[in-house]
Amino acid sequence: xxxxxxxxxxxxxxxxxxxxxxxxxxxxxxxxxxxxxxxxxxxxxxxxxxxxxxxxxxxxxxxxxxxxxxxxxxxxxxxxxxxxxxxxxxxxxxxxxxxxxxxxxxxxxxxxxxxxxxxxxxxxxxxxxxxxxxxxxxxxxxxxxxxxxxxxxxxxxxxxxxxxxxxxxxxxxxxxxxxxxxxxxxxxxxxxxxxxxxxxxxxxxxxxxxxxxxxxxxxxxxxxxxxxxxxxxxxxxxxxxxxxxxxxxxxx
Amino acid sequence: xxxxxxxxxxxxxxxxxxxxxxxxxxxxxxxxxxxxxxxxxxxxxxxxxxxxxxxxxxxxxxxxxxxxxxxxxxxxxxxxxxxxxxxxxxxxxxxxxxxxxxxxxxxxxxxxxxxxxxxxxxxxxxxxxxxxxxxxxxxxxxxxxxxxxxxxxxxxxxxxxxxxxxxxxxxxxxxxxxxxxxxxxxxxxxxxxxxxxxxxxxxxxxxxxxxxxxxxxxxxxxxxxxxxxxxxxxxxxxxxxxxxxxxxxxxx
Numbered sequence: 015x016x017x018x019x020x021x022x023x024x025x026x027x028x029x030x031x032x033x034x035x036x037x038x039x040x041x042x043x044x045x046x047x048x049x050x051x052x053x054x055x056x057x058x059x060x061x062x063x064x065x066x067x068x069x070x071x072x073x074x075x076x077x078x079x080x081x082x083x084x085x086x087x088x089x090x091x092x093x094x095x096x097x098x099x100x101x102x103x104x105x106x107x108x109x110x111x112x113x114x115x116x117x118x119x120x121x122x123x124x125x126x127x128x129x130x131x132x133x134x135x136x137x138x139x140x141x142x143x144x145x146x147x148x149x150x151x152x153x154x155x156x157x158x159x160x161x162x163x164x165x166x167x168x169x170x171x172x173x174x175x176x177x178x179x180x181x182x183x184x185x186x187x188x189x190x191x192x193x194x195x196x197x198x199x200x201x202x203x204x205x206x207x208x209x210x211x212x213x214x215x216x217x218x219x220x221x222x223x224x225x226x227x228x229x230x231x232x233x234x235x236x237x238x239x240x241x242x243x244x245x246x247x248x249x250x251x252x253x254x255x256x257x258x259x260x261x262x263x264x265x266x
Numbered sequence: 267x268x269x270x271x272x273x274x275x276x277x278x279x280x281x282x283x284x285x286x287x288x289x290x291x292x293x294x295x296x297x298x299x300x301x302x303x304x305x306x307x308x309x310x311x312x313x314x315x316x317x318x319x320x321x322x323x324x325x326x327x328x329x330x331x332x333x334x335x336x337x338x339x340x341x342x343x344x345x346x347x348x349x350x351x352x353x354x355x356x357x358x359x360x361x362x363x364x365x366x367x368x369x370x371x372x373x374x375x376x377x378x379x380x381x382x383x384x385x386x387x388x389x390x391x392x393x394x395x396x397x398x399x400x401x402x403x404x405x406x407x408x409x410x411x412x413x414x415x416x417x418x419x420x421x422x423x424x425x426x427x428x429x430x431x432x433x434x435x436x437x438x439x440x441x442x443x444x445x446x447x448x449x450x451x452x453x454x455x456x457x458x459x460x461x462x463x464x465x466x467x468x469x470x471x472x473x474x475x476x477x478x479x480x481x482x483x484x485x486x487x488x489x490x491x492x493x494x495x496x497x498x499x500x501x502x503x504x505x506x507x508x509x510x511x512x513x514x515x516x517x518x
Contacts, residue, residue, distance in 0.1 A: 026389075026391070026392055026393070027392050028392040028393050028395070073392075073393055075393070098389070098390075102390060102392075103390055103392055103395040103400075104392050104395070105392060106389050106390050106391070106392050107389075108389050137278075137350070137358050137359075137360050138350075138354060138355055138358050139278070139358070140278055140279050140280040140325075140354075140355055140356050140357060140358050141278070141280050141325055141327070141397055141511070143280070143355040143356070144393075144396075145393055148355075259393070
């Protein structure tokens, strides 16, 4: 008997070879590859909801998408294996499961956690140059944490976002739950930041700002003035995409 | 006053985008890029001696090259910065120093240490797929260590090497000082192997053999029979290049 299913896919991908997540005719995108593979295996076209529309060059460890499908029951294990054969090695499906009909990867999500990887050393590491931002000048991690703390809570992030075309009225108010820089072995520094949602280029703008403060180019207390300015030109240069990874999405 | 200097360069590179170390007209190689950059900075062509002639796709953390140069004194710091600008991000120079006239990166070396990275899990990791071999079937690390131990000491490695064309008479006797598989967090397994020197594809052949035993496809005690056969066809399939990294070269 034909019936409707709501399917959730947890996946990981390396963003280096993609022009971002969102499908875009003529260029290689994560959504494009995934939908094409799904169509090949399922024999029908599906619409994907996605938790985080990552930009070109941004990676994901715990991205979540969902879609509805009518027809025969989906065998999760077989579907995962087929998709991994078709999409690998840049995209790997971690898990596929049927979920409640009201689940939507984008709208049901209550928190997104991102990580940004820095290498703070004189010499870059060619083996990891696709997934970390190399910065030569010594960074003051304590100052970067004093900066990060000032972003906690609910703010209008107009100064730290690229406003999508044609969305002049959309709210850019977001709530940051967590923001912390962690010194790691071998001259690495990791930033973890969680919020209910992020607007476009927001993590990279915050990282760029923290790095400017860490390099003593501006004081940590500039955060408030820049937030209040509601003007993107008052923020620091944004960090490059390749250091950024979507780590985890939380659902109720 | 013009005088001769002997220069040692310690460098690291990601092998993914190169057709190996050795210069080869018409293709991108590490030696080709490095010699071209050296010529641009020094204004003269130099001949490089190299500790480990890595194959296409093989990486290096601690590769060593050396060359002699006549003329003005080399400013190591400036030369390193110039080379890193020209060669990055796939090649990074870690250190440049003047060494004794009898130093030769290849012939003075007394030990090479290689590492091989495995991911032993159902799902691959796209972020690290350039630098680790993904194997789905569960591997028995204890059996792999029993296998590795049998390679220790001096042996004729004819069965575990690809003999270079035109070198039918060259000795393939090598001495393995150390060979150990280490379980690591997140389903990783690392192999470290050190020898006075390695012949062509020797580490990858030994890794391929250990993995065959670890997957219970052949017994560990086959090592002796295969060594004694002096026949490459009796060994297991060789491991792919992208899991292999030259870690360190030892000089007296």
